[in-house]
Amino acid sequence: MTALLETEQVEYNYPDGNSGLRGINFSLLAGRKIAVVGANGAGKSTLFLHLNGLLKPRRGVVRFRGKPIDYSRRGLRELRSHVGLVFQDPDAQLFSASVEQDISFGPLNMGLPEAEVRRRVNAAMAATGITELRHRPVHALSYGQKKRVCIAGVAAMRPQVIILDEPLAWLDPAGAKSILDLLEQLNQEGTTIVMSLHQMDIVARWSDEVVLLDQGQRLFQGAPRELFARQDLLTQAGLELPWPMALxxxxxERSILPPPNELKGAELPMDQESLLPLIEQAWLSHKESK
Known part of the structure; x- marks a missing residue:
């Protein structure tokens, strides 16, 4: 199966000479939810900028639907109509006077008819729950509202892939849940979602696949459960287990819950929903033994 997006031996050096990516191989299949994890400086943002064509590799190749990226103005405009990028800092992405104007910019830049632009903008605002903010100045929005406007602006272009750099950063739990629910909805509608995260419990319950970066290199790509079974990789990258697994x-270890080899075929609990039955069973067994 041809990858929707892929990199082959991509290398990149920053202007100061420091290495950003060191031979990254990465592939992304359509329809997936991909979490990209790693410590600060691991190369997550740099990788994302390459996938959207904002950076060009010093060596190696980035492909979209099997073809190398065309870095001409026309080629990049075409790529970005299919691969949308939401920056970590929404203020780096918002520049129009009002919410509606900002969301309209991408579709207008694609040369779409005015009626189609209006239809897409309305649909994007409805999907992100910001219709009532249509005429609000972007500078007057809260941080979470700005995040939603950025996502709406990308969604209005109807890309096949939306890449989000730390979309949950600086959000309270309610705001983070709201963004996750929105991304889940977009994914169910067929959009491939790639985002960088630091919260391993969210990685465990949200992602289909996880990519671990460390010092500009890919250490792992596969199912979350497979990564969390590799304590050596987690230690090397400075990451922790999801809290349900750690608990x-x-x-x-205190013999309150059965050890892994006594779980009778059950997998180690990665989330609260799979941990609670084990605790309940242990509690009932304790009561019956009294």
Whole structure:
């Protein structure tokens, strides 16, 4: 199966000479939810800028639908109509006077008819829950509202892939849940979602696949459960287990919960929903033994 987006041995050096990416191989299949993880400076943002054509590799190749990226103005405009990027800092992405104007910019730049632009903008605002902010000045928005406007601006271009750099940064739990629900909806409608995250419990319950970067290199790409079974990689990258897995291990070490080899075929709990039945079962067994 041809990857929707892929990199082959991509290398990139920053202007100061420091290495940003060191031979990155990365592939992305359509329809997936991909979490990209790693410590600060691991290369996540640099990789994203390459996938959208904002950076060009010093060596190696980036492909979209099997073809190398065309870095001409026309080629990049075509690429960005299919691959949307949401920056970590919304203020770096918002520049129009009002919400509606900002969301309209991408579709207008694609040369779409005015009626189609209006239809897409209305649909994007409805999907992101910001219709009532249509005429609000962007500088008057809250941080979470700005995040939604950025996502709406990208969604209005109907890309096949939306890439988000730390979309949950600086959001409270309610704001983070709202963004995750929105991304889940977009994915169910067929959009491939790629985002960088630091919260391993969200990686565990949200992503279909996880990519681990460290010092500009890819250490792992695969299912979240496979990554969390590799304590060596987590330690090397300075990452922790999702809290349900860490709590299970602590309780198993104290013989409060059964050890992994006694779970009778059950997998180690990665989320709260799979941990709670184990605790409940242990509690019932304790009561019956009294």
């Amino acid at each position: 299970y291990q602590a309780l198993a």
